Amino acid sequence: MKSFQALDDGLAVAGQHRKPAPLVRMPRQRLRRLTFPAVILAVIWGVLADWRLESWLFGGPAVLLALWLLTLLPPARRWTMAPLAALRFAGWFAVQAVRGAVDVSLRAVSPRMPLNPGFRSWRTTLPEGTPRIMLANAVSLLPGTLSAEIEGQRLVIHLxxxxxxxAAEIGRLEARIAAVFNLPAGKETAA
Amino acid sequence: MIALIGMALIGAGTLFFIAGTVGLLRFPDLYCQLHALTKADGLGLALIGLGAALLSGSVGDIARIALICAFAALSGATCGHLIARHARRAGQEDADA
Known part of the structure; x- marks a missing residue:
């Protein structure tokens, strides 16, 4: 921060008081916030493209574009994750996703096609941000449920x-997501 | 033996893709069709990926397959939500378009 200030002063002294390029203006903190995503994105591209040098012709601009999009998003709150609970969630979720797929497949191929569709509303106790997004995405892979809308605490679910x-299906899911993020289960948490 | 298991997994994955497509064609409205697409096709891709990973055996290939499956699952759930939300907001009259 200090060195940027010095650079600005230097420009002013030189009599060229024009606006510096946005990149120079970018606070160092923000640059640091982009380092971790940049590494992750580069590794993902590298793995996908088998680390071929010429692939960066596309991968490089794509990573830069993604980082620029990231700067447009509001900074996300940092969540602490419980690794063991996350692992347990992954295992449980895999089983549920298989159950969900088998359930909908059997309905589709059954001659009677047992469907009784409808919408229901669910008030989530999970705080805004990653936990709520995770809930909405996970609901869509659970047996028979599809998240159709999130408005604040209200989740519209198609069944x-x-x-x-x-209450049994989503309640269990909520408790497990709360455990992943070290949140007290079933209680309102201020975002 | 491993090749056999891999091929069986790919076969099972194909069955889920077929079931998902049958659901897309038979289910009465957009929301039910989305259930079929997000869930059945997601598992179908995961099974085919697992089978392909067993058949290939190289670390790079397995990592690539895992990444592709993870991104497909994430984008599938997100797209399903966005399509359902759009249909709801567009109103009941063209929800079944």
């Missing part, structure tokens, strides 16, 4: 069978 016990 293949509107007699599904929402």
């Amino acid at each position: 293949l069978d509107c007699h599904t016990d929402l």
